[in-house]
């Protein structure tokens with residue numbers, strides 16, 4: 001047996017011995033309501049940052065720092081004493097999405113509860129559980145290696161991923177040398193089905209906006225002004241309906257012209273996925289059709305085509321009874337998911353132009369950007385992907401599915417464009433984990449799987465001679 005087999009075994013045994021402690025610590029973190037998009041939770045977000053920093057320090061990670069930013073803090077730590085070994089940048093986020101509608105939760109979103117081997121809480125899987133799994137993998141390795149690690153690590157944990165990640169964007173652009181690494185490992189994605197591990201090699205970007213419609217100076221009597229007064233809710237409905245047709249096509253033609261096409265190699269990779277992903281999606285949604293662009297493969301629609309979605313509409317009278325009024329204003333939250341080739345700022349300009357074209361007379365519409373992030377697509381033919389593949393196969397007894405994800409992790413594009421590192425997106429979320437929805441959960445066995453697959457990956461990266469012979473790329 002090689003040294004790394006022995007240390008891997010010791011680290012995995014440490015995980016077994018600390019199952020309960022690892023779960024209790026995660027529950028403590030989940031009790032902190034670190035909702036990054038709501039200003040009233042600013043202090044909770046700061047408390048969560050400190051919790052993560054303390055956990056890293058206890059693990060033996062060095063130079064742990066809660067970095068103040070214009071937004072929420074970043075947590076950074078490093079351990080760079082594995083001379084001649086590669087440096088791995090570990091990423092996760094400690095912020096979470098809002099919990100509404102609160103009355104649809106079966107238990108308190110910030111009081112974790114275990115039901116059927118699942119841990120229910122906001123952030124359980126997205127991303128506190130997966131992020132904390134990274135920390136517990138480091139702790140287990142530190143123990144197995146008597147206070148050292150098989151590779152160098154930098155740990156960067158974000159507190160506003162769910163709010164667009166402006167602070168981390170500035171940090172990565174300003175201090176690329178502080179993050180210099182050979183590979184980045186992101187624990188914030190899912191698997192196509194239970195038991196089938198996944199390597200995500202692409203994610204969509206996003207532009208999130210609010211469209212505001214202003215009609216008259218003030219609300220109007222709907223009899224007195226009906227027939228001559230502008231109705232901003234109706235105008236908004238016309239615009240929203242006009243932006244995407246019944247055929248599922250977005251009516252901004254440039255979007256499709258700029259889109260980077262899916263290659264035949266990718267389609268071949270998708271075919272190797274043992275899971276019938278469209279069938280699983282229908283099951284999860286509880287409907288038996290997959291509405292959207294006609295004639296296009298549903299997997300492609302869900303991961304590699306642009307989307308336009310309305311998230312909410314506000315305006316007018318919604319109280320009991322009736323009120324005959326023409327409201328003066330209305331707003332809609334609208335976002336577009338952007339596959340590679342489509343940039344947030346460019347698409348925002350195209351959207352503004354299209355909204356102006358569709359807007360009926362008497363109403364003034366303005367499009368406000370709320371946040372955005374770029375798509376990312378990483379090559380699958382590198383030595384770190386092979387190491388990840390091996391780690392996942394060891395852990396699950398079956399090779400990983402290579403997938404694009406329809407979601408967005410804005411920092412992914414920055415690791416690619418600013419740090420020029422290969423990125424491994426290796427997560428253990430399940431399709432029915434209810435991320436961003438009521439009753440979010442983490443399947444508890446997948447928490448331990450994540451810890452173990454990260455242990456295996458770091459051990460392989462630290463011992464594979466093919467990786468060692470690469471020229472070191474460090475600051």
Ligand code: BES
Pocket residue numbers: 126127161162163164188189190206371372373405406407408409410
């Ligand atoms: N972890 C998700 C991204 C994700 C979702 C990856 C599903 C794989 C599968 C991440 O926390 C997220 O939700 N990102 C936001 C970004 C946005 C607010 C800028 C998203 O995709 O909506």
Ligand code: MN
Pocket residue numbers: 093126127161188
């Ligand atoms: Mn996430």
Ligand code: MN
Pocket residue numbers: 097126162435436
């Ligand atoms: Mn999320």
